[in-house]
Amino acid sequence: MATIKDVARLAGVSPSTASRVIHDSPLISEPTKIRVRAAMEKLDYSPNFTAQNLANQKTNMVGIVLPLTSQRVVDDPFFLKIIQGITQVCNQHDYLVLLAAGKTSQELLQNVQSMIKRGNIKNFIFTYSSQQDPVLNYVSDQPGINCVLIGKPSDKRERNLKFVDNDNLQAGSDAANFLLGRHFNKLAYVYTDLRQVVQNDRYLGVKQVVDQQTSEQLLCLKLKLDDYLYNRQAFQQLLKNDSQVNGFVACDDTVGIRLQQLLKSSSIAHQTNYGIICFNNSIFSRISHPSLTSVEVFPLQLGERAALLALGLANQEPNFSLIVDHQIIERNSTRN
Amino acid sequence: MATIKDVARLAGVSPSTASRVIHDSPLISEPTKIRVRAAMEKLDYSPNFTAQNLANQKTNMVGIVLPLTSQRVVDDPFFLKIIQGITQVCNQHDYLVLLAAGKTSQELLQNVQSMIKRGNIKNFIFTYSSQQDPVLNYVSDQPGINCVLIGKPSDKRERNLKFVDNDNLQAGSDAANFLLGRHFNKLAYVYTDLRQVVQNDRYLGVKQVVDQQTSEQLLCLKLKLDDYLYNRQAFQQLLKNDSQVNGFVACDDTVGIRLQQLLKSSSIAHQTNYGIICFNNSIFSRISHPSLTSVEVFPLQLGERAALLALGLANQEPNFSLIVDHQIIERNSTRN
Numbered sequence: 001m002a003t004i005k006d007v008a009r010l011a012g013v014s015p016s017t018a019s020r021v022i023h024d025s026p027l028i029s030e031p032t033k034i035r036v037r038a039a040m041e042k043l044d045y046s047p048n049f050t051a052q053n054l055a056n057q058k059t060n061m062v063g064i065v066l067p068l069t070s071q072r073v074v075d076d077p078f079f080l081k082i083i084q085g086i087t088q089v090c091n092q093h094d095y096l097v098l099l100a101a102g103k104t105s106q107e108l109l110q111n112v113q114s115m116i117k118r119g120n121i122k123n124f125i126f127t128y129s130s131q132q133d134p135v136l137n138y139v140s141d142q143p144g145i146n147c148v149l150i151g152k153p154s155d156k157r158e159r160n161l162k163f164v165d166n167d168n169l170q171a172g173s174d175a176a177n178f179l180l181g182r183h184f185n186k187l188a189y190v191y192t193d194l195r196q197v198v199q200n201d202r203y204l205g206v207k208q209v210v211d212q213q214t215s216e217q218l219l220c221l222k223l224k225l226d227d228y229l230y231n232r233q234a235f236q237q238l239l240k241n242d243s244q245v246n247g248f249v250a251c252d253d254t255v256g257i258r259l260q261q262l263l264k265s266s267s268i269a270h271q272t273n274y275g276i277i278c279f280n281n282s283i284f285s286r287i288s289h290p291s292l293t294s295v296e297v298f299p300l301q302l303g304e305r306a307a308l309l310a311l312g313l314a315n316q317e318p319n320f321s322l323i324v325d326h327q328i329i330e331r332n333s334t335r336n
Numbered sequence: 337m338a339t340i341k342d343v344a345r346l347a348g349v350s351p352s353t354a355s356r357v358i359h360d361s362p363l364i365s366e367p368t369k370i371r372v373r374a375a376m377e378k379l380d381y382s383p384n385f386t387a388q389n390l391a392n393q394k395t396n397m398v399g400i401v402l403p404l405t406s407q408r409v410v411d412d413p414f415f416l417k418i419i420q421g422i423t424q425v426c427n428q429h430d431y432l433v434l435l436a437a438g439k440t441s442q443e444l445l446q447n448v449q450s451m452i453k454r455g456n457i458k459n460f461i462f463t464y465s466s467q468q469d470p471v472l473n474y475v476s477d478q479p480g481i482n483c484v485l486i487g488k489p490s491d492k493r494e495r496n497l498k499f500v501d502n503d504n505l506q507a508g509s510d511a512a513n514f515l516l517g518r519h520f521n522k523l524a525y526v527y528t529d530l531r532q533v534v535q536n537d538r539y540l541g542v543k544q545v546v547d548q549q550t551s552e553q554l555l556c557l558k559l560k561l562d563d564y565l566y567n568r569q570a571f572q573q574l575l576k577n578d579s580q581v582n583g584f585v586a587c588d589d590t591v592g593i594r595l596q597q598l599l600k601s602s603s604i605a606h607q608t609n610y611g612i613i614c615f616n617n618s619i620f621s622r623i624s625h626p627s628l629t630s631v632e633v634f635p636l637q638l639g640e641r642a643a644l645l646a647l648g649l650a651n652q653e654p655n656f657s658l659i660v661d662h663q664i665i666e667r668n669s670t671r672n
Contacts, residue, residue, distance in 0.1 A: 046453045061455075064435070068420045075413045075619040084404045087437040091447050096455050097435045099400070101423040111427045117382045119397075119432050257623045264625065283411040287593045289600065289625055 002043035011039040062090055062123040062310050063115050065135060066101040067108065076254055078280050078299055082127050082150060085303020093311055100124075109135050122146055123310045129154055129163070131195040148310045150302050154197045164305045164322050166297045168198050171326045172205020175249045175277045175295055176220075178328055180209070182336045184247025184275035188221040188238065190259050191251040199251045202279060206249050221245060225255055228262060236266050239274075250278035257288045260333070276333040290332035297326050338379035347375035398426055398459045398646050399451050401471060402437040403444065412590055414616050414635055418463050418486060421639020429647055436460075445471045458482055459646045465490055465499070467531040484646045486638050490533045500641045500658050502633045504534050507662045508541020511585045511613045511631055512556075514664055516545070518672045520583025520611035524557040524574065526595050527587040535587045538615060542585050557581060561591055564598060572602050575610075583611040589620035592628050596669070612669040626668035633662050 008018040013036060020028050021036040028036075039045075064086055068074050090097050100115055102108030112135055115121040124139055129151030139147055140161060149163035172189075179187060187210060194200045203222060210220035221243060228235040238245045250256035256278030263274055278285065281296035301324045308314045309322075344354040349372060356364050357372040375381075400422055404410050426433050436451055438444030448471055451457040460475055465487030475483050476497060485499035508525075515523060523546060530536045539558060546556035557579060564571040574581045586592035592614030599610055614621065617632035637660045644650045645658075 046450075061434075066419075068416065068423070074416050074420060077411045077413050077416075080404065080410050080413075080416060083402075083435065084410060084437060084439070087404070087435060087447070088439060088443075091438060091443055091450075094450060094454070096451060097437075098397075099419065099423060099433045099435050101420060101433075102427060103420070103424060107424075107427055111423070114382075114427075114430060115432060118430070254619070261623065261625070283590070284623070287597065287620070288623070289597070 002045040004045070006043055007036065007039045007045050010043060011036045060094060061096045061098055061119070061121050062086070062125060062307065063098045063100050063112070063119075063121045065108065065112060065124055065126045065128075065139075066099060067128050067130075068101045069104060069108065076252075076282070078252070078282055079127055081282075081299035082303040082306075085300040085305075086125060086307045087303075088300075089304050089307035089311070089313075093313065095123075095307075095311060105134055109138060112139060116142060116145065124148070125306045125310050126150065129165075129197045131155070131197070146310060146312075148306050150306050152197050152201065162309045162322075164302055164309065164324060165198075166302070166324050166326050168201035169205040169208070171279065171295050171297070172202035172207075172249065173209045174205075174326070174328060175202070175279070176206040176209035178277055178293070179247040179249065179275050179334065180213075180218075182247075182275055182334050184334075184336065185215075186219040186243060186245045187247045187249060188219075188223050188243075188245045189249045189251070190223045190225050190255055192225050192255060202249070202251055219243060219245070225258060229258065232262070232266060235262055239266065246273065247275040248277070250276060253278050253280045253282045253284035253292065253294055256292050256294070256333075257284045260288055260290075260292070275336060277328070281329050285329070285331065288333075290335075293329065293331045293334040295326050295328050298324050338381040340381070342379055343372065343375045343381050346379060347372045396430060397432045397434055397455070397457050398422070398461060398643065399434045399436050399448070399455075399457045401444065401448060401460055401462045401464075401475075402435060403464050403466075404437045405440060405444065412588075412618070414588075414618055415463055417635035418639040418642075421636040421641075422461060422643045423639075424636075425640050425643035425647070425649075429649065431459075431643075431647060441470055445474060448475060452478060452481065460484070461642045461646050462486065465501075465533045467491070467533070482646060482648075484642050486642050488533050488537065498645050498658075500638055500645065500660060501534075502638070502660050502662050504537035505541040505544070507615065507631050507633070508538035508543075508585070509545045510541075510662070510664060511538070511615070512542040512545035514613055514629070515583040515585065515611050515670065516549075516554075518583075518611055518670050520670070520672065521551075522555040522579060522581045523583045523585060524555075524559050524579075524581045525585045525587070526559045526561050526591055528561050528591060538585070538587055555579060555581070561594060565594065568598070568602060571598055575602065582609060584613070586612060586614035589614050589616045589618045589628065589630055592630070592669075593620045593624045596624055596628070611672060613664070617665050621665070621667065624669075626671075629665065629667045629670040631662050631664050634660050 004018050005015050008015040018036050021033050087097050100111040102111050123146045126136060126149045129149045131154045139145055147161055149161055152165045153161050153163055189203045189206045191199045207220050210218050248259055250259050256276055277293045279295045281294040285292040285294035340354050341351050344351040354372050357369050423433050436447040438447050459482045462472060462485045465485045467490045475481055483497055485497055488501045489497050489499055525539045525542045527535045543556050546554050584595055586595050592612055613629045615631045617630040621628040621630035
């Protein structure tokens with residue numbers, strides 16, 4: 001394999017000049033740059049990542065932080081889409097992608113610490129945003145680390161972090177309005193963990209719609225899925241009695257499909273009497289029966305834009321937006 | 337941050353001796369090693385990955401090759417489980433994990449080339465095995481690259497590669513025998529791409545069982561799912577007429593659940609008359625309705641063992657096996 005010395009010799013410059021060309025130094029004249037680059041091309045020279053890392057004290061690598069801490073995440077292909085978006089952009093710009101993952105927060109933290117201390121990784125993309133996250137706390141305390149969240153920062157401390165996100169508040173409101181438009185007016189929001197900023201934002205969006213209405217018919221309950229999966233009687237009470245819930249906004253598709261199963265197994269429930277809308281429009285929405293109306297949130301774009309931010313390329317895009325669109329995809333679960 | 341020189345000074349040895357201790361050189365005496373390690377601990381010294389990489393001409397990094405080339409893979413959380421297994425082992429042994437992914441084979445190949453040429457990555461885990469794969473062809477041609485497959489090598493050229501796998505032939509036979517035991521005896525194997533070694537092996541296992549039986553009642557058809565998804569009439573012919581297929585072995589859960597939808601939408605089909613067994617026992621088996629009987633293949637273990645092989649640690653395990661077990665999990669889709 002050709003070395004920087006071979007390139008310098010062929011171009012008739014010193015190795016340090018050749019190196020400055022690689023780093024696009026303003027000290028080198030344009031004709032020299034052209035000559036050196038031609039030599040690099042002729043010799044099929046690739047600057048060595050690790051050598052560059054040492055020289056620059058920075059790495060052309062990006063670390064993805066993936067919370068494989070819950071079964072729910074491991075089961076959700078949503079994260080593979082985000083990874084796909086990130087790797088696409090990184091491939092285009094010659095960045096390598098590292099993966100930090102762990103079964104527990106502690107393992108994830110150790111993995112990230114190792115990447116910083118020993119791998120000299122300076123760029124991180126968090127594929128989630130959650131309250132009081134020890135991993136994010138650690139990373140954002142380190143000097144010289146560039147950190148991008150997919151999801152909205154959860155508190156003031158993090159407000160200076162870069163992030164991309166959907167407008168989940170608006171998406172929650174849109175979902176609620178969609179159900180109201182289909183004459184489901186006793187709404188329940190079904191979630192698993194409101195410390196996840198995305199789940200909380202979607203709830204606030206639903207609540208906002210219900211609060212703004214004057215009709216007394218309206219209702220907005222907040223249901224933690226796990227409380228009802230193992231207590232079907234309590235669930236049936238929600239459908240009868242005072243509340244008579246008839247429309248569900250599920251925080252994502254995996255929750256939507258489990259809610260659907262709960263409805264199927266509830267003796268009084270007949271599917272068509274209940275509306276369900278959920279989020280992410282993943283394969284789970286398409287394969288469920290009846291198929292689930294879902295809010296598409298474009299995870300591939302979330303990944304791509306997060307990568308552009310992490311690589312410092314976002315501003316070069318003419319219409320770059322940190323907020324990725326969302327769009328309701330109607331299916332059978334909301335046909336009243 | 338402490339350097340190797342600080343460690344050497346505190347331990348009263350030369351920097352090169354300290355370095356040899358880090359690499360556990362047999363040239364250094366045990367008492368010296370203990371002294372140097374104590375100094376490392378006291379100073380919270382972490383050897384720098386990139387510096388080590390240059391010095392050793394090898395990296396303590398492993399590249400995972402993930403084929404995000406088809407929608408089917410992006411939708412399948414099976415791969416997240418494999419990634420989880422790999423990262424667990426790598427975290428324990430202070431290896432960093434890189435991810436090669438691409439929308440096309442070409443993009444995936446470029447990504448892997450970049451990891452080798454510029455990242456100096458020497459260890460790769462392929463999360464799949466497929467016939468005439470340009471990426472694997474490239475990697476296995478490179479000198480000094482350690483390559484582990486999850487899945488059986490597809491041809492002679494690759495026979496010297498290390499791999500971990502389930503016994504998919506046996507698993508296919510077990511699935512077929514399971515259906516026969518439930519009195520489904522006109523079998524069809526449903527697949528998407530037989531160039532994928534795993535899909536082909538499972539088919540051969542099913543076929544073997546049927547071929548060994550003498551009863552003329554038996555049947556084994558090979559159905560490509562895509563041919564029937566858009567041609568429901570052809571699908572209905574399979575259920576009626578000569579073939580009267582009543583038992584399906586689906587190559588994986590995502591195919592199983594789509595097959596189930598096809599059956600639901602076929603006017604003559606009543607679910608309970610048909611048996612379906614599939615593979616992977618992912619979330620798709622649990623959430624389908626009726627729930628799908630599926631062969632658990634333990635992807636977490638596949639990932640863990642692949643990582644142990646890639647790190648050269650497999651032989652240290654006392655009962656290390658390259659073949660990971662499988663186990664049939666019965667659900668409602670095979671109750672006749």
